[in-house]
Structure formats: structure tokens, C-alpha cells
Amino acid sequence: MPAPFSRDCQVGSTATASESPLPNVAAALRDKRKLKILAIGASPSAGRRSARGGHTGETKDILQQAIRGLDVEMINRGVSGELAAQAAIRIRNEVALHEPELVLWQVGTNDALIYVPLGELEQTIVETLRWLKERKVDVVLVGLQYVDRMAQDDHYRLVRELIRKIAAQENVIAVRRYEAQRLLAQAADSGGGLVPDEFQRSETGYVCLSQYLARAITLGVFGGNLRPRELQNLPPRPQN
Template identity: 45%
Template sequence: MARALDVKRLSLVRLALTSAVIVLALGGGRALAAEPERPASQPQPTPPVPAITRECQTPAGVKTAPIPLPNTLRALQQRKKIRILAIGGASTARSGPDRGGFQEVFERIIEGAIKGLDVEIVNRGVSGELVRDAKERLKVEVALTQPDMVLWQVGTSDALARVPAQEFETHVGDMVRWLRAHKVDVVLVGIQYTRSLAHDPSYQAIRRAVRRVAQREGVLRVGRYEATEALERVRQGRQPTPPDPFATTEGSYACVAQYLAQAVTLGLFARRVEPRRQRPPNPAPAPAPEMAPTPPRPLPLPPKGG
């Protein structure tokens, strides 16, 4: 009898434990009910856009549309590090502490603007290289470095070599589409400014071709020509004209770096605005069916003999 009671008591204990496990699994326990709900993750605040220093300000400013950079933003969110492949080369070899051009200045500015960001710039520029020669090399560099963004100084060498603008535009457009298809953002840095070629048709045709590619493919373009031209107008009379028509002062490189950092920051946090779907216009009311004209009534005949 006692043994039967013990077996029954053990069965009841097992049943109670099983019920408790089921209740906890379904979230009905007090411990789960008392746990406060975790707040929904808040979107990270947009960092302040890097300011343009007084030395780099122009009356009209440097206008750059906020073009989204989705692949670079993904890298920023996932690992707080972005890798940039810089290609293209200046027309003159540079020496001294500013040998790296505006890329080094850009790196410092963008890291200071976005807290915790680590920027790695892989410089693979070749001075004097034409776009048609750079295409295959660029594909190899992308495979080797796996960049999130390509920073492409493009156009000056082709313009000086008198490459036809249509040929140049085709090569650049093909390469931009290839990069985007391989999940790489593109930033085009336009041709250099020089007074001696301000009215040269071939040089200006390449300048316009870079702009057209950027607009057509929807990629970010920094108008280095326009910015440097505006800076020179502001600085006229402050310093002697450099003997080399392509010699760009260290201050101009720093300004281009500021414009680039501002444009990239805007692009990283720009929200893609979907075009509004236009409602189809209300159909015009159908024309009323044409009624057959009523035949005129015959006139009464006059009485005979009248």
C-alpha cells in the first residue's frame, strides 16, 4: 500500500514539473512576464557634415547632390571600417609631405566627422594613365583589394592626350556600371582646372563627359575643375601665379579634400527618395453617342385651286 502511494506521489511530482516546463516555454512564467521589454533599436544619429574652412569657401559654394553610397554604408554599419581604392593620377608628380594628394587629407576629415570610423585608402594611381588602359587593371585591383568604394580621378590625362570625348565617355560608363554590378560604390573626381585650357574645346568636352556619366549612372561626382576655378578667382591678387599651369597649391588640395569629405558624408546618410507614383489621369468622359438627325417634317401641300 505504501509503495503504491509513493509511486502515485512520484507521478504527480513528474506531472507538475512537466507542466511547469511547458508554461515557462510558452512564456507564461512570472520570471518571463516580469522581464522588461527591450527597447527597439534606435537609428544612429546622422553625424554633422564636415564644415568647409574659410579658406575654401567660395561665393557660390560647391554644390553636390547627396548621392547614396549603399555599399560603403553597409560596411560602415557592419564593421565600422571602409576600404577605398583610389585610382587615377595627377598630371604632375608631387613630392614632399603632401605627396599623397587630397586622399590623405580626406581620410583625416572623414574619420573625424564619423565617430569610430576607420578609413583605409589603397592608392593605386598611375600618373598619365588613360581610361582605356585603366579598365582591365582596375578590375584586377578590385579583385585584390575588395574595396567598398572606388575614388576615381578621371579625365585629365585623356583630355591632354586628345582622346575623343565619346570614346572616353563610353569607357568610363562601362567601368562605372561594372563596379556597381560588383557592389562597389563610385565617386568620380573630375578633371583639373587650368586657365590655359579654359576655352579648349577638347579639354572642356572631356569635362562635360565626366558630368554626363555621373548624371546618367547616378554616381557621386566632385567637380574639382569648378571648385578650383572658383577658388582661383577668390584668391586672385593674393599670391603670384604658379609657373606650372597644372601646379595646384597645397591649400587647393586641402579644399578638394573638404568638398569630397562633405559629399561622401552626405552620400552615406542620404535617404534614397523614391519617386512618387503618379495616379493615372482620370479618363475623359466618353463622348455622347451621336444622334441621327431628325428628318424635317414635310411642308403641308397648298390646297388645290389656291
């Protein structure tokens, strides 16, 4: 059964993730091994309830509830504000030290904000994904955040598209956080949401992110033929 969504997060649920297999995570589950997840990149544990482990802690809880008998160890090595190039170096060391089955890599937002050249960013991400693949480590990419201010920014849009393109090309799951957060924002603007202020929406986005991540991982393990039951109860889609 895929991990569930809370009511607040259902609005963005249709846009959460591309589906790709997570063979190494599936193998760990099959062998009843502890699942080690390395969370890295910009602010993977930032946000509300950080004292209880942030959204990575919530992702762990949701996964353990969704998959009976699953033992998850979440290794949090995120540095908020970190660029992809810096994270790429640390990923290699952290993988060598902890030997995780899965890396959750939140990437792109800060590179977009300081205008890292697209070619440089692409090379960094692709080389790292291939290095991880060679070492039998699955990856879930967490893409850019949505804020109204950046919606019109060309470079921000290009980075978002680049990450989607890389995910498709390299066959890795990309959690489409931008699209999900945009749906939440649109719902709020049309009066259907619970978080009218953009700063609060950013906070709520973290709560939903843990649910989207857990959903992406369960779908990556058990396959795309599982349809999320919550979709049947979705509220009316906001009009653009």
C-alpha cells in the same frame, strides 16, 4: 555631420559635388566594418604633403574625424598621367584584390590633354562604372582640374561636360573640381584669395580636393538633407 571645409576652400565649396547615395559605404558603416577606399586614376595622391599620404591621406583623416568610430583603409593605386582606359583595366584587378566599398576615380584630365576621342572615353567610363555597380562597389568620380589655359579649349570643355553627364546618367557622385577650382581662381583674381599664382593654385587645389572628397562621401552616406554649416560663414562670392 558633413565633413568641414577650411577657410581657403570655402570659396569653392558651393560647387563641390553632385549628390548621389553611397549604399555600400553606408552598409559598411552600419555594420561597423572597416571602410576600404581604393583611390585610382591620375595623381590621386600627388600634391603637397605627399610624405603624409597626399590628399588621399588627408581625406582619410577628415573622414575619421567627421564620423566617430570610422576606420578607413585607403588603398592608393593612382598613377599620375594615367589615361582612363589604362585605369579601367587596373580598377578591375585592384577591386578583385582589395574588395573595397568605394572607388575614388580621378578621371578625364589626361584624356582631355591628349585628345582621346569622346566616344571612346565615354564607353570606358560607363562600362567601368556599371561593372563596379554590379559588384556593389560605390564610386566617386573626381573630374577635371581647372587651369586658365585650358578654359578656352573646346575638347577640355567637352570632356568636363561628358563626365558630368555620365555621373548624372549613372547616378554616381562627381566631385566638381573644375568648378571649385575656378571659384578659387576667380577669388584670387579679385584679390579675395590667398593663392594668386596659378601654379600655387594647382597645389592648393589638392588641399581643397581632400575636403571636397570627404564632404561628398559624408553627404553620399547620410543624405542631402544635411546642409553644410560652413556655408553660413562663406566670404562674399567673387564677381565674374
